[in-house]
Amino acid sequence: MKELTISLVGSAGEGLDSIGSLFSTVLAEHKYALFSWKEYESRVRGGFNSYHLKISSQPQNYPREQSDLLLALNPEAQDKYTSLLKPSGLLIGPKENSRFQSLVLSFKDLAKKELGNSLYANAIALGFLTGILKLKLELLLEALQKKFATKSLAIINNNLEGARLGYGQALDSSLNLTLPPSGEHNYFFTTGHPATALGAARAGCHFMAAYPMTPSTGLITYLSQKQEELKVFTLQAEDEIAAINLALGASFAGVRSMTATSGGGFALMVESISLAGMTETPVVIVLAQRPGPATGLPTRTAQGDLLFAIFAGHGEFPKVVFAPSDPEELYLKTIKAFNLAYKYQLPAIILTDQFLADSNFSYWDFNWEGETPQFFRANPSEFKEYKRYQFTPSGISPRLCPGQSVHLVGADSDEHDEWGHITEELDKVAKPMLEKRLNKLKELQKEIAPPLEVDIADSKYIFISFGSTKESVLAAQKHLRTKGEKVGVIHFSELWPLPSYSFPQNALLITVENNATAQLAKLLNLGYSLNLKHSILKYNGLPLTPEEIGRKFDEIQNQI
């Protein structure tokens, strides 16, 4: 067996996250690679949540459609999610089910009966998982002790007792599940937000303002919690408009700054993105996508804001839009986004989504030095008279900050002259100033990386994708190749300005997107004069799996 998939299902407040993260620790200690993703309702208690783990010897960072083991914490969740179980799968839950190999077990009842409190159901479930997979109980007990170190002795002991109890139940059940062979490394796991946060701090960011909005909130939360190490000043703003304007003020004054939000908050920021473009104030904006329109599905995933991000802002001005594919790319592209934002003095947008923000990816290591921080502040002693918006051949005016030298620095949202003062001189000042800003695109475009190409030379079909769908697309492509289908992949992580690139002529191009209107296809048709007609789209709020891509590929093949 190359991989084993487990789904934990229950309700908000039942602790699926804690079970998942503690169990991940145990698996890491056994040198397994792990991928986990979750879907949950927008509520604090109740409803239905699921947490999916995929265990393998090597990192395989993409979701599966069905699981080998479904562990349900309550009967309603068991009913709702039974369809996620493979026909050969094993069902553990409080209700009978004759369709699957199953064990009727209510962790809550057991916890109440044996430990006097149903709260310890999680510890029992963890023990059960550890037992059924023949993993070392001691490693679980250590993880529990660490997690509850600050709690009372009674709480610690009950958790340990619960784990032992669950472990015993698993051994007594004589049920059997086989794990893949363990890997060679102690892998580490990370979700998207810490990688973005560390990329930002590595790039020299020391200021972030944001308004809480799922699924972006984890980013400022991580920066706040790691303030001691990262020294990033974080501020919770009254709204997203304030958040981006706070970041612009700090950036103008000389601190690398960022903000983060999701669709609705991004909509509020749009006027200020235009302000960043006009005042040439660098800023990095992380847009963690969720399905819209309006409030949409707050806790689900989508790639539906691609065109909105690229065309965000009234008027015409250059910006950068990246769509990193995984945490490693989030780290690297965040550094690059800061470098480009500050070199070209413009807004840079990093597209991520709920799937990338919340899923745990396994790594042996990052390409830590793939991008390094670069700084572009001008030297004040070079100027006799300083002009913030000096006309230059590249369009990049030397950037100084207020209060750092004898030179005065002005910025204006009105069309302005070289000093930043309001102008109504149309042909002499306003027009060349607009051209100055747009001129920056020429050099900027050369810095944008072309897409990743996989097996395109002999391909009859090519999947074109962007952002967080990458690993699922690659897994689908690999699988199709094993079936003899000549399929390749072109994957974009840097989307605007569009890089110089020539698409293969003789393959059928199919975009694969987590949205309903094939926005990537539209963008590429516009930017490269293509005529893309085929897309594999998913827009129900859940991430794409290789299985679905494979099925939809078959459908496209049958149509043509």
Place this chain on the structure above:
Amino acid sequence: MKSKTKFSNNVPSQWCPGCPNHLILKALQNGLEELELTPQEVCLVSGIGQAAKLPHYLKGNFFNGLHGRALPVATGIKLANPKLKVIVTTGDGDCYGEGGNHFLHTLRRNPDITLLVHNNSIYALTKGQASPTTPKGEKRALNPRGVEDEPLNPLALALIQGTGFVARCSALEIEHLKEVIKEAINYPGLAYVDILQPCISWLKPSLETLKKETFFLSHDPQDFEQALKIALDPAQKWGLGIIYKNPWPKPVLGEGFYQHFSLEQLTHLPPLDLTIAQNLLKAH
């Protein structure tokens, strides 16, 4: 008062000839000079409107941003570099209307900045519409039967939200205005000055009203209860002076962070060390 100071520049004004905005500018320029500040130490921040053009006419650093958004920009600048004297020049439409939410939360947040609101109770640049401080019943461009909304009481709002320095001035009393501005700039924390300013094009409030009705307050500005009474009393709506000055200024925004890390500016911090990034991620 001097008409030429080290804060004068040669940028031609777009204000109406004779507009009291010129007087506010003069009071600010003279105040800054008397405080012995340099243009390099000063950063003016504004949004949109006639008052928001002021930063262009004063020699200093400036950020003239979007309508209503001066306060968050100013707060960001001050947090990045506390050595800058950050002054917001804004109007009643910009600050109380479009930027009302930022006004409210800046009062709570207490950044160490100075907020000067040119309050003429009218939208002058867009040709005579009511503003949040237009008195009820007044006929304005879009209110042929008179304004129906209650006017905002920004001074009372500032007081009940704990603002440490709250003042009302008149653009026509520029010596007094200059002195209050100086005290506001020196106050540690948010210092807010509402400046009554007649609009000479739309004649509201009229020059005559302001000349006739204003008077100087004589209460103890450290007395909060008295200050609140004045702010709420319609009979004292033309009273000028420092309405409240908290003698025990509260900690300013960012102070805790700066003290904890013994910082002078955020602007001089190096990027995160690579090994720290590696350790944090692997520990995650």
